[in-house]
Amino acid sequence: xxxxxIEKIWNEHQIADLGDGTCLIYIDRVxxxxxxxxxxxxxxxxxxxxVRNPEQAFCTMDHIVDTFPGRSDETTMPGGKDFIQTTxxxxxxxxxxxxDLNDPRQGIAHVISAEQGIALPGVTLVCPDxxxxxxxxxxxxxxxxxxxxxxxxxxTKTLVVKKPKTMRVNFEGALPxxxxxxxxxxKLIGEHTASGGVGYAIEFAxxxxxxxxxxxxxxxxxxxxxxxxxxxxxxPDDTTFDYVRGRPFAPSKAQWEQAVAHWRTLKTxxxxxxxxxxxxxxxxxxxQITWGTSPMHETGIDxxxxxxxxxxxxxxxxxxxxxxxxxxxSPGTPLEGVxxxxxxxxxxxxxxxxxxxxxxxxxxxxxxAKGVKAICVPGSGLVKAAAExxxxxxxxxxxxxxxxxxGCSMCFFAGGESFGLEERVVSSTNRxxxxxxxxxxxxxxxxxxxxxxxxxMGHLTDVRNLG
Amino acid sequence: xxxxTVLEAIAAPLMRINIDTDVIIPSREMxxxxxxxxxxxxxxxxxxTTPGGREENPDFILNQExxxxxxxxxxxDNFGCGSSxxxxxxxxxxxxxxxxxxxxxxxxxYGNCVRNGILxxxxxxDIVENLAEQVAADPASHLIKVDLIQRTVxxxxxxxxxxxxxxxxxxxxxxxxxxxxxxxxxxxxxxAFQARDRLSRQWVYLDTK
Ligand code: SF4
Numbered sequence: 001x002x003x004x005x006i007e008k009i010w011n012e013h014q015i016a017d018l019g020d021g022t023c024l025i026y027i028d029r030v031x032x033x034x035x036x037x038x039x040x041x042x043x044x045x046x047x048x049x050x051v052r053n054p055e056q057a058f059c060t061m062d063h064i065v066d067t068f069p070g071r072s073d074e075t076t077m078p079g080g081k082d083f084i085q086t087t088x089x090x091x092x093x094x095x096x097x098x099x100d101l102n103d104p105r106q107g108i109a110h111v112i113s114a115e116q117g118i119a120l121p122g123v124t125l126v127c128p129d130x131x132x133x134x135x136x137x138x139x140x141x142x143x144x145x146x147x148x149x150x151x152x153x154x155x156t157k158t159l160v161v162k163k164p165k166t167m168r169v170n171f172e173g174a175l176p177x178x179x180x181x182x183x184x185x186x187k188l189i190g191e192h193t194a195s196g197g198v199g200y201a202i203e204f205a206x207x208x209x210x211x212x213x214x215x216x217x218x219x220x221x222x223x224x225x226x227x228x229x230x231x232x233x234x235x236p237d238d239t240t241f242d243y244v245r246g247r248p249f250a251p252s253k254a255q256w257e258q259a260v261a262h263w264r265t266l267k268t269x270x271x272x273x274x275x276x277x278x279x280x281x282x283x284x285x286x287x288q289i290t291w292g293t294s295p296m297h298e299t300g301i302d303x304x305x306x307x308x309x310x311x312x313x314x315x316x317x318x319x320x321x322x323x324x325x326x327x328x329x330s331p332g333t334p335l336e337g338v339x340x341x342x343x344x345x346x347x348x349x350x351x352x353x354x355x356x357x358x359x360x361x362x363x364x365x366x367x368x369a370k371g372v373k374a375i376c377v378p379g380s381g382l383v384k385a386a387a388e389x390x391x392x393x394x395x396x397x398x399x400x401x402x403x404x405x406x407g408c409s410m411c412f413f414a415g416g417e418s419f420g421l422e423e424r425v426v427s428s429t430n431r432x433x434x435x436x437x438x439x440x441x442x443x444x445x446x447x448x449x450x451x452x453x454x455x456x457m458g459h460l461t462d463v464r465n466l467g
Numbered sequence: 468x469x470x471x472t473v474l475e476a477i478a479a480p481l482m483r484i485n486i487d488t489d490v491i492i493p494s495r496e497m498x499x500x501x502x503x504x505x506x507x508x509x510x511x512x513x514x515x516t517t518p519g520g521r522e523e524n525p526d527f528i529l530n531q532e533x534x535x536x537x538x539x540x541x542x543x544d545n546f547g548c549g550s551s552x553x554x555x556x557x558x559x560x561x562x563x564x565x566x567x568x569x570x571x572x573x574x575x576x577y578g579n580c581v582r583n584g585i586l587x588x589x590x591x592x593d594i595v596e597n598l599a600e601q602v603a604a605d606p607a608s609h610l611i612k613v614d615l616i617q618r619t620v621x622x623x624x625x626x627x628x629x630x631x632x633x634x635x636x637x638x639x640x641x642x643x644x645x646x647x648x649x650x651x652x653x654x655x656x657x658x659a660f661q662a663r664d665r666l667s668r669q670w671v672y673l674d675t676k
Contacts, residue, residue, distance in 0.1 A: 012668075015660045016653060024653065026660060028671050038500040046502065049647065055673045079498045086500040123671060148553060148582065148646070156650045158657055251670030259670040 002269035005235050006166050006201045009141045009266065013124050015158060025161045027153045028123035029056055032096070033109050034087040035063035035414070036128035040150035041090035049155045050094070057096035057154060058118055059087065062108045064414055065101060067377050067404040073101070077416030094154075107380025107406040110134040110348040114218055115380055117247025121236035121263040126153055131348050131430065133224045136233030137217035138240055139266060141201070143231040164230045165199050165275040168268070170206035173283040178464040180358070181216035182350060182428070182447040184208065185223040186288040186298045188280060194296040197229030200276065203268060204234050208282040214243040215354045222349045223430050226295040235267045287463050289335050290432050290445040292323030297432070299335070301450065301462045307331040326434055327442050328422070336462050338444075341423040343374040343455035344437075345401075345448050347411035350428035351379030355448040356387050360395040362452040362466055368400035369458025373419070375402045377409040399456070413438045426454045468584040470643035474565055475612040476538035479528055480599035486542055487549030488576060492558045495519060505558035529562075533607040541599045541611075542569040544592065547576025556583045566613050568620065570595055581636045582646055586615060588630045598622055615641055 003011070016024040032040060037059050044051065051057055064080040065071060073081045084101070091098040099106045105116065109127055113119045113135055121139035126132060128150040135142035145159065153159050171184055189196070204220055212220065217234045224232030234240075241260055244250050251259045286300040297320070299306070305324065308331065311317040324331065329338070345351065345359050356378065368374045376396045378384035384406055387393055393403045410417055411429045418438025419425050425443050428451050432443040444460060453463040495518075496508025507521075514530060516522045523530045529537065540546075540559075546569040547555060556579040559567075566586040580587040590598075601623040602609050609623035615637060620628045639649060650657075665672055 015656055024650065024657075026657075026664065039502065042501050047645075047647075053672075053674070056671075082498075083500050120671070146551075146553070152647050152650065155647050156654075156657060157661065158650060160646070160650065249673060255670040259668075262668065 002272040004166050004168075004268045004272045004274060005139075005203055005233065005266050006141070006164070007272075009122055009124070010163070012122070013141075018160060022160050022162050024158050025124060027126055027157055027159055029058070029113075029118055029125040030150065030153045031109050031113055031118065031125065031127035031132070032057070032059040032087075032091070032150065033063050033127070033129060034059075034061045034065070034083045036147045037150065038083050038087040038090060039147040040128060040154060041094055042086065043147065043151045044094070044155060045090060049151075051096060051154045052157050054095040055097070057094070058099070058113070059091040059096055060099040060106060060109050060112060061087065061101050062106075062407045064416070065407045066416070067407045067409040069405060071101070071405055075416055077414045080414070080416065104381045104385065107378075107383065108348045108351065108408055110218070110222070111352060111379035111383065114138060114214070115247070115382060117244055117250030120244060120250060120259070121240055122266045126150070126159065130225045131222055133229070133231045134218050134222040134348055136221035136224065136231060137214060137219070138244065139233055139236030139263065141231060141233060144225065164201040167197065167200040167202045167229070167276040167278065168274045169202055169204050170277065170279040171204065171208035171282050172206045172279055173208060173281050174211065175208050175282050176285065178287055178449070179282070179285050180447040180449065181212055181219040183285055183288040184280070184282065185220050185227070186290070186295065186445065187285050188278070189223065189227050189295045190288065190298040191280070192227070192278060194226060194294050195228040197224060197227035197232075200229050202227075202229050202232035203274070204232060205268070206279070209234055210237070213354065214240055215352045218352070219349055219355075223295065226430055236263045287447060287450050289450065289460055290443070291327060291329060291335060292320065293326055293432055293434050294319075294323070295430070295432060295445060297323055298445070301336055301460065303335060305329045305331050305333045305335060326440075335460050338460045339424070340372060340426050340444070340454055340459055342419045342425040343368070343372060343451050344377075344410055344419075344425055344427040344429065345451050346375070346377030346379070346404075346409050347429040348379065348408075349430040350448045351377060351383065351406075353383050353386050355428065356383065356392050357390075359448040359452040360392045362449050362463065363399040363401070363456065364395050366399055366456045368455045372455055372458055374400055374455045375404060375410065377404040378406045380406050401455070410437055412436055413441070426451050426460060468643040468645050471565065471584065471586050471615050471640040473612070473614045473616070474538060474586075475610050476565070477533050477536050477606060478539035478541050478568075478598070478602045478611040479534040479537035480541045480602055481528060482541065482543050482596070482599050484543035485545045485548055488547055488552050488555035488573070489549055491547065491555035492552065497552065497554050502554075502557040503561065505554055506562035509558040509562050536563075538563055538565045539611050539613065540564055540567045541595055541602065542567065543595075544570045546572055547580075548573035551575045553579045553583070556580055556585060560585055568595055568598065568611075581639055584640065584643065586613065586640055588613065588620060590620065590628055590630055594628055
């Protein structure tokens with residue numbers, strides 16, 4: 001029977017069918033961070049359960065740590081130090097791989113998971129964090145879990161998982177100038193809603209996806225959870241193998257050949273059946289921007305803030321009204337030109353070296369508009385070092401951006417630093433929920449190049465005019 | 468986890484509806500990296516006189532004798548609705564609650580109870596209200612008896628009510644198993660899978676690298 005890539009990976013990891021629609025699934029990699037991983041490690045300690053195969057478990061410090069230069073265990077978030085120190089002690093006691101604060105490899109879990117070769121094509125990878133699906137960009141089956149499930153995965157190397165339905169999203173055609181993977185995924189969510197993917201594992205396919213470099217595929221998969229999906233992936237190909245080769249935790253020597261031979265089998269068979277298929281024509285995608293408080297509240301930068309009346313469903317109409325009130329936007333306002341207070345480049349969505357290069361290309365020789373607070377937070381210590389080796393840090397700082405240590409930083413408000421009350425931020429992150437980036441902070445999601453262009457102009461901007 | 472078989476205990480009637488997990492444990496009380504130490508913040512907004520404070524509110528039922536020693540909670544419809552935070556159950560369990568009786572539970576909360584050794588019992592609204600009245604008449608001696616083997620609740624006046632529970636949940640509670648322990652019963656199967664998998668996908672196993 002012809003199979004989808006999702007079924008192939010699932011079958012390879014299925015230990016038992018438990019009957020009620022769930023299966024016992026073998027978990028290859030567990031990744032933790034100090035905010036929720038700490039709880040899982042402490043839970044295991046309390047029940048005196050060891051971590052099985054600790055060499056295949058990893059932990060970083062990203063969510064709570066400060067990103068100011070010269071940071072320490074002390075955090076802007078009250079009580080953050082307890083999380084950091086508890087995590088350090090528990091991770092060391094359990095013998096798992098820890099990327100600690102002073103480790104040059106430290107960074108956002110989903111960034112370093114790819115960078116270090118921890119996530120590989122065809123592996124199952126879980127992390128108590130909702131954006132774990134990012135690693136689908138390498139062809140891994142990766143998804144976010146809760147702390148208690150993380151304990152289960154660490155102790156047993158397995159999880160009880162409900163079998164997902166399958167969906168293929170075909171991005172056909174070529175991406176126009178100025179349009180990125182971030183715009184592709186926003187467009188999908190905008191067209192098919194934030195719950196369009198609920199219950200599904202998704203394969204992203206089509207010509208435009210095949211053309212994407214791995215880092216852009218990671219961006220694409222990062223936001224599958226904002227589409228409501230359980231997980232999403234891109235079938236591994238030569239682009240993937242070139243990216244993975246030589247990474248510290250990736251297979252080497254004879255194992256490399258075996259691995260690649262196996263990974264080549266991980267593609268959807270002709271005639272395999274998906275429960276749902278969606279096709280998006282890329283040729284008419286323009287740079288996207290969100291105007292509301294859900295990633296589905298988005299449109300092209302050349303469009304206007306919508307009128308709530310376009311929605312016939314009263315609940316959805318009320319949601320738009322509420323979003324516009326929160327965002328302080330009037331229907332009919334052109335999005336290009338909305339003044340901003342701040343710009344943020346960072347997060348597991350868009351903080352890799354290719355994102356920083358693209359943003360730097362916009363910023364080179366230009367200055368951030370007066371009154372705009374602009375911050376760049378590289379996704380990992382190694383991204384930061386690579387950027388500095390190329391002189392990108394100077395491009396950012398010369399333009400007026402702050403240049404930070406890596407971490408989640410102001411992607412979400414953990415109780416520490418924020419942009420401030422009712423400040424309007426254009427952000428390369430993945431969530432524009434109310435209060436996500438701080439109490440009553442207003443977030444516009446966009447690609448890193450749109451963020452850079454908007455920072456320069458002082459208002460939401462069509463990056464194609466600055467190209 | 469402590470096994471649950473038969474419990475005869477003081478019950479505290481908390482007869483409001485829609486008691487959500489944010490009420491059971493406000494988010495500002497979830498500061499610590501642990502499942503422990505949460506009972507102090509349980510029902511903090513009702514239990515203490517000021518937000519974040521620790522001065523007991525004498526009007527709150529769990530601050531009163533003999534309810535301070537209650538092991539059973541009686542509550543109105545939809546107990547444990549709202550956010551999925553497992554901290555709510557951890558707080559209740561640590562405080563000493565072993566059984567909650569209500570006409571309806573929040574979905575995720577129900578599952579979290581079973582996983583953490585608290586027996587969730589669903590009984591009809593009028594039955595729960597009647598139990599609450601009987602208890603209130605003389606809380607120290609009008610105990611409620613819950614028998615998980617028979618799946619019965621015995622009221623202080625001797626009336627017996629039968630409740631439903633999924634066999635898998637019943638077994639987990641009776642044997643004091645959590646989800647990990649249940650999976651570990653298949654450990655041979657897991658290890659056999661791993662041994663086979665090691666041969667076909669060597670590159671995944673970092674200890675052989
Ligand atoms: S960068 Fe943001 S979305 Fe990504 S893991 Fe950190 S907090 Fe979550």
